[in-house]
Amino acid sequence: MKKIDPKELKPNVIELISDRWMLVTAGAPDNFNTMTASWGAVGELWGKPVAFVFIRPQRYTHEFVEKNDMLTLSFFAEEYRSALKFCGAHSGRDTDKAAKTGLTPAPTESGSTTFAEADIVLECRKLYKDEIKPESFTDKTIIDKWYPARDFHTAYIVEIVNAWIAE
């Protein structure tokens, strides 16, 4: 992998997140969890390159993101679509996602976890979190459409401290 400035990220990031999806992973390689996400954003805030990640409270990954300062966002080529589907349809509470998908956990500089098969990796540090609140929606139609179970996401703003792309 080659380290790049996050500003050099080539694919359109909306397409990258919403169409290719990503794995959100927190924890060390010997104790991590990962899940698929297709909602999020990348941009700039507080003078830093940042990403926005949204995780519903019932996800096992939520526990790992809560107890770790760092997380990774990992992107994959199309051939890994079925692995990402698996990680988005099963919980790490009752299955070993790496074993089931064949993805290979790999440590990052900070001791967090990504996967050897990823072709773009963003290593991120938590800066801010908040719960999505029903009273804060200016468009209330979103509430019934996306939160019939009232399981409002936790929104995390994370600093992108390292970005790597496959060489």
Ligand SMILES: Cc1cc2nc3c(=O)[nH]c(=O)nc-3n(C[C@H](O)[C@H](O)[C@H](O)COP(=O)(O)O)c2cc1C
């Ligand atoms: C394409 C796709 C996108 C997803 N995006 C999100 C997301 O942005 N936030 C979220 O909380 N869950 C999202 N999910 C659901 C989680 O990936 C799913 O519930 C997963 O099984 C959680 O695993 P865990 O319990 O091991 O954390 C998505 C699932 C898929 C298939």
